[in-house]
Amino acid sequence: MARIRELSVGYIVDSNLPFTAFESTYLQELFRQLDSDLYAQVPWGRTATKKDLEDILVSKKAAIKEELNNTVTQIHLSFDLWTSPNRLAFISIFGHFIDRRHLYQSRLLAFKRQIGSHAGENIAYTIRNVVRDWGIDGKLGVSICDNAASNDVYLRNLYTTLDASITRADTEARRMRCFGHILNLVAQAFLYGDDAASFKLQSESYDMLERVEEDVEHWRANGPVGKLHNIVKLIRASPQRTKAFKAHAKEQEEVDTYKLTEESTAELEVIQNNATRWNSTYMMIERALVKQSELSSFIQELGLEADASKRVPTADVLTSDDWNVLREVSHILEPVYNMTMRTQGWGTNEGHGRLWEVMTGMEFVLEHLENWRVLYEDQTADPAAEERYTTQGEEAGPAMGVTPTLSRQPTVGQIRERASRQSRLPSRL
Template sequence: MARVRELSVGYIVDSSLPFTTFESTYLQELFRQLDSDLHIQVPWGQTTAKKDLEDILSLKKAAVKEELDGVVTQIHISFDLWTSPNRLAFISIFGHFIDRSSLYQSRLLAFRRQIGSHAGKNITYTVRNVVRDWGIDRKLGVSICDNAASNDVCLRSFYTTLDASVTRADTEARRMRCFGHILNLVAQAFLYGDDAASFELQSEAYGMLERVEEDLEHWRAKGPVGKLHNIVEFIRASPQRTEAFKAHAREQEEADIYKLTEESTAELEVIQNNATRWNSTYMMIERALIKQSELNSFVQELGLEADASRRVPTADILTSDDWKVLREVSHILEPIYNMTMRTQGWGTSGGHGRLWEAMTGMEFVLEHLEDWKVLYEDETANSATEERRVIQGEEPELATGVKSTPAGHRQSDKSESDPHVSHDYHHDFKATRSRRYTAVAK
């Protein structure tokens, strides 16, 4: 097949464009003006483009099959499922191996509709068919997938289907749980409690049924994070309020004589989170802390409206204590967010995503959370002591106005509520471990 036709189809696929892309009269004339010889090689019709795609797929599949036949290691697979905006379920399956040239390779083995439920048996059926289609069922190593219970069922069934002698322990040994998904579960549990999935489903149900008040109350029950969610949703629910907030933020920026650069339109906006992607909640909080003064003054300005529907509900107004909680939530989530972003790479030379980063990252996140646990246990114990002293009529200890952080720094109460104070959290594993043992020893 001519290279031009292959590149044309590749452009359509890579950019997620319709097959009718090259039917544009203007695009055809542009090619004709640039190079008449090139013009006649491009697949202008959608029927031709589809046919070329099928031919390319057949050729490339044969090339990948040859690679898989010549591997020098086992072939490890990874798979994931998700639902598209139009509610269609898809599954993608990758193969990972070392080739004849001793180079690490990853190849997409399947990207297809997942028919039926996301139950383990259904997933097993799909993965098994893909593996057998490529003829690699005797070369399989480990499987990497999310931490979902359905994947437990899937892999137990999958491996025993390929080899009846495989035991439950063998299946566990061949399973690697996705580090990014583990971090996601940790953050979700921290933000929404043990049953984060139910919280997400309930919020989606309220949204589909347009039960606005109940959804607001549902989020409000989650404390300052939920209240901030409601405020952001209130602002972004109306194009007029969205523009009004950006104008308000721009006025505040112009009044700040110490600003060295002008913020972009996107930076003037608040970020809306959702229950599905915890990192959207982190980014919502981060932007809100940067825009704390603008948000507070804008909410106060809306409070002067005569129409109650144009005001932020009183129950959602953030207090100074709420902002302190949001800042601490941000501190706790920041390393988890950074670790998630850091380990998203392909593990290639000069990049991120290698196994050692996941292993040391898991230890670091655990120590980070344990440091905060020790801090809050100490604060809870101190609060209980103060309460006992008050009950017994003793004089309470004078407040110092200074609070310790797990990072070993000390900061005044003023910095807790100041959105412009930055906190530097170094990802120093040895230092973190040392602080942890020191805190526990105390």
């Protein structure tokens, strides 16, 4: 009986259902049909389900607390903040450790309201109370968090409160930055320049104020990536135009009889990016490259429209050089995207998010980007090439103006050795 009640509560929690879920007439009749005696013995009402949840929480918390007290390592924390659709702030806190069986474990320590602003002092106050509630304040290791400046304040407040002898260098050494967030910042800087946050805020401001033309100009200044953004937005802005693009793609596929053995791409839709999630830009480019011929011919078809608002502006029409730039952007961002996807979530099978993979992945991405930079430097060293790229840069804007349209990868001879890096941690860590 206890197992049945535990499973029913697990179903409610895992599926994010209300306590009234088992009061459904259809569900109750299903239980009767399966086992009428069991149905009669188990209370299925909201009050009983809520009480079962509270009892299970107390029981499981005691088991986890014992597990935390018997770890063979320190307990390392990770946390993140989230704002719900109804504007309530929540914080989730996980503990990571090796248990006495020498197995890696992660446990959710708290998911609770974050009162006040997201300032470092407030975060430290919340996490400190959670740490003390679990009785692990003497076993705390590092904290895994994103690159927000407030997290420096959080670290100083949390660790110095728990141990007054901890120095500033000690707290800094206890900060482990989120690899996925670092990759996000790298890609954002590559796509939108040094001040990617300002680019995003400006776009969001134009969108909120419905200043369409200014938003189009804002993206256009970002070069081929921005021009593609505007084209995709124009296509997706109207259900009729989206349907017309699909119909056009099917017509193109029928004409291209030499592609009979290839998988159909006619039903694939173009993907709209945004300035917040860089991987949406990568996916937009990848899909556009797959549908390049369809997009190019559809833009030409729209150019025949009598209504200028239905045509792609001349300034947004992608040239062959623009497509080459997009192809190179895709080549450059592909490893960043793959590494982001590979290392997210829980580590499995000795990889997919394990620490060793993050360390080697960081070196892999850095070397990849440095090799491409060498290629660009070698090409722009040629006066004729530099003049050509400068001219393109004036048209393309600051973010993509320096990208050469070479559509090839660095050769072995162009790859240079770089100095190895050493990391020094405080001796007490």
